Every structure is written in structure tokens, then in C-alpha cells.
Amino acid sequence: MRHNTTIKVASVAAAMAFTLAACSTSSETESESTDSAASSSSAEAGSSTDELSVAFIQGVIGDNFYISMECGVRAAAEDLGGIDVSVQGGQKWDPALQQPIVASVMATSPDAILIAPNDISALQRPLEEAAEGSEIVLVDTTVEDPSFAVSEIASDNVGGGAAAFAAIKEMVPDGGQVLVIDNQPGISTSDARVQGFEEAVNADDSFEYVGVQYAKNEPAKAAEIVTSTLQRYPDLKAIFATNIFSAEGAATGIEQAGVAGEVQVVGFDAGPAQVEALEDGTVQALIAQQPYQIGYQGVEQAVAALKGEPTEAKIQTGFSIITKETLGTEEGQAALYASTC
Structure with a gap:
């Protein structure tokens, strides 16, 4: 292995060579030299993980x-x-x-x-x-x-996407139009979340999937997506936001459009901004990772x-589904993300 966890025995080898060359050296001196070399080697081995x-x-x-x-x-x-x-x-x-x-x-x-x-x-x-x-x-x-x-x-991101749709289905039992706001294509985790959501929503005839749009981790862009989508799909019932910034922007867009409470939002992740949106009712559920x-x-x-x-x-x-009702529980609090260590 190429790392520094290998025990080095060069000092032992050197001590042995010196002993062979110096035939007049006493057995006591040989023993002390060998013991010293072995101790040095052991010290190196013992400290390697600390380094x-x-x-x-x-x-x-x-x-x-x-x-x-x-x-x-x-x-x-x-x-x-x-x-x-x-x-x-x-x-x-x-x-x-x-x-x-x-x-x-x-x-x-x-x-x-x-x-x-x-x-x-x-x-x-x-x-x-x-x-x-x-x-x-x-x-x-x-x-x-x-x-x-x-x-x-x-995280089990495909499962998380499916769970997001399950949460929407619980909040919108009569079905309707749903939108996904993602970061950008080519990110393995959010691609999997979208996949899980799309598989679930396409298997349910009571919902119309209006597609995925990309906010590129910019909350302002996510807010614009929400307002423009509402103009095209005024009967939009729910949004799945695949990450922190998408959820933050979706909440802002819904507030700006004046449809808070009419359009349900499920966010992925549980940062302070998402928790605040959950508390004030702009976001109705969060899928929290670990x-x-x-x-x-x-x-x-x-x-x-x-x-x-x-x-x-x-x-x-795994992940946890947090709602306003479960936010105050021990499990809900344990699932929230940290601001500092």
C-alpha cells in the first residue's frame, strides 16, 4: 500500500548489518541496538494513523x-x-x-x-x-x-423522489398538475430524485406532470420558474423542489404570485430556510437526508x-419526511441540518 501506515524496518536492517560487520561488539550492545531499533519502528507504526x-x-x-x-x-x-x-x-x-x-x-x-x-x-x-x-x-x-x-x-435518492410524490399525493388527493424544479442536469443525486418522482407521478393517472425545469442553484431563478409556470399552468397544484436552493426559490415565487396555500411544495433537504418556509406554511413537507x-x-x-x-x-x-406537525418532535429536530459544527 502506498500510504504511511506501512511499518518501516530500515533502522532494524541497518542495526543488523552493523552487528555483522563489527564482530567484536558485545552481545549486550547488540541486544540494546536491536531493541532500540525495534522500539523506533514500533513508534513509527503506532503514530501512523495519527498522521x-x-x-x-x-x-x-x-x-x-x-x-x-x-x-x-x-x-x-x-x-x-x-x-x-x-x-x-x-x-x-x-x-x-x-x-x-x-x-x-x-x-x-x-x-x-x-x-x-x-x-x-x-x-x-x-x-x-x-x-x-x-x-x-x-x-x-x-x-x-x-x-x-x-x-x-x-442517500437513496430515487426513493426520496418517490417519497416526495407520495407526500404530494397525500396533500392533493384529487390530483392535478405538478412541476419539478431541479438544479441542473448531470448531477447524479438530483437526477435520481427526478427519476424517482417521474416514475411515481407517471404511474398515477390523476396527476399531470408538466415537466422539470432547472434553477442552477439560484433561488431567484427558481422563483421566476414558479411565476412563469403559474402563468402557463394556472391550475398547478404542487411543486417538488429537489434541493435547498430550488425549495427556497419556489417558496419565494409562490409568495410573489399570491398563491400561498393553494400550491403545495415538497422540498428536498432541511436547512434553516426550508424549516422557516415549513413553519410559515409556504412549504408543506421536507425530505431530509442524513x-x-x-x-x-x-x-x-x-x-x-x-x-x-x-x-x-x-x-x-435513509431520509425522513418532515411536516409542520412532526417538526417539533425529537425525530423531526434530529433530522434538521446544522449551521455550524
Whole structure:
């Protein structure tokens, strides 16, 4: 294995060579020399895990989902023995911004990199190159060919999309027109959420699916999408927003259009803005992921790989459905995302 967990025995070998050359050396001196070398080797081996470094590259900086994931990363690093953690992230969800961050992290030669790739294609080659010097764990999102990674850890996003439709069906039992607002195509997690939602809604004749539109992580764009869609589909009954920024913008658009309470919104994720929208009734349900667990398990998988221990190729974490009624419960509070660690 290429990492610093290998026990170095060079000092022992040197001591043995010296003993063979110096025939007049007493057996006591030989014993002391050998014991000293062995102690040095053991000290190196024992401290190797304490010197491990893990770089966490967030999908986008300042996102409560990734802040919660960072909390899990840091907690696991502490629990597993004081592993050094560094955190970076782009100001926007943009592969053009993330690629130079990957290059910068590679230059520091961390033992492991946890990353949420911004694009399934654009980050493929950069991460393959990074895997030549670091163990790679893909968290939340993935790439086209993740075979270089020791593990992929993400929510059951197809199931989450289906759950979002189930929540809408509960709130709109008579059916109607429904819209999806996504970030952008080519993001593995939100693509899966859309897939799960579309499969569910297309199997129910009481609902008309008016399609998916992309807000590119810009709440203002999501708000514009809502207002323009309402002009075209005035009988719109519900919206599924696949991430934090889409849900935030959808809530704003509904308020601006004056149809709060008439158009139901199910958001994905449970950041402060979404919780506020849930409390004031603009958003009626949230599908909360478990980012803390994704981060924690990501470090566990990286360390296992560094130690030469078995790893899990793919791990799926669960989610919770939060409504205004369940928000105040212990389970509901535990599902909310963190603002700081």
C-alpha cells in the first residue's frame, strides 16, 4: 500500500548489518541496538494513523447540507484518532470552479479525499488522477465510472423522489398538475430524485406532470420558474423542489404570485430556510437526508482503505419526511441540518 501506515524496518536492517560487520561488539550492545531499533519502528507504526490527512471537498461552500456533512467528517476524524481534516468548496455549484480546487488539494498529497463531484463527466478524469495518490470516497454525488473510488456514499435518492410524490399525493388527493424544479442536469443525486418522482407521478393517472425545469442553484431563478409556470399552468397544484436552493426559490415565487396555500411544495433537504418556509406554511413537507452520517461513514471508509481493511463499494443512507406537525418532535429536530459544527 502506498500510504504511511506501512511499518518501516530500515533502522532494524541497518542495526543488523552493523552487528555483522563489527564482530567484536558485545552481545549486550547488540541486544540494546536491536531493541532500540525495534522500539523506533514500533513508534513509527503506532503514530501512523495519527498522521493521516483527509481533505473534504464540498459540493458548494455555505450549504447547510454540506456543513452537516462536515460535522460528520470532523466527528469521525476525532473518534478515529485525531485525523487531520481540511475543508474546501466552491462558491457555486460549478465543475469549472471545483476542478482547480481538486488540483490544489492534490498538490498537498492528502491520504484521502472525500468529494461531492459537481458533474458526472467533468470530474471523472481529475478524480482518476487524484486516486493515483490518495484514497477517494465519493460522498453525495458520483461520476460516470466510480471504479477508482473506495466507496460511494449517498442517500437513496430515487426513493426520496418517490417519497416526495407520495407526500404530494397525500396533500392533493384529487390530483392535478405538478412541476419539478431541479438544479441542473448531470448531477447524479438530483437526477435520481427526478427519476424517482417521474416514475411515481407517471404511474398515477390523476396527476399531470408538466415537466422539470432547472434553477442552477439560484433561488431567484427558481422563483421566476414558479411565476412563469403559474402563468402557463394556472391550475398547478404542487411543486417538488429537489434541493435547498430550488425549495427556497419556489417558496419565494409562490409568495410573489399570491398563491400561498393553494400550491403545495415538497422540498428536498432541511436547512434553516426550508424549516422557516415549513413553519410559515409556504412549504408543506421536507425530505431530509442524513448528511452527517454520509460524512461520518465517508471517513470510516477512507481509513479502512488506508489500513488495508475491507470497504463497502456503495452505501445508501435513509431520509425522513418532515411536516409542520412532526417538526417539533425529537425525530423531526434530529433530522434538521446544522449551521455550524
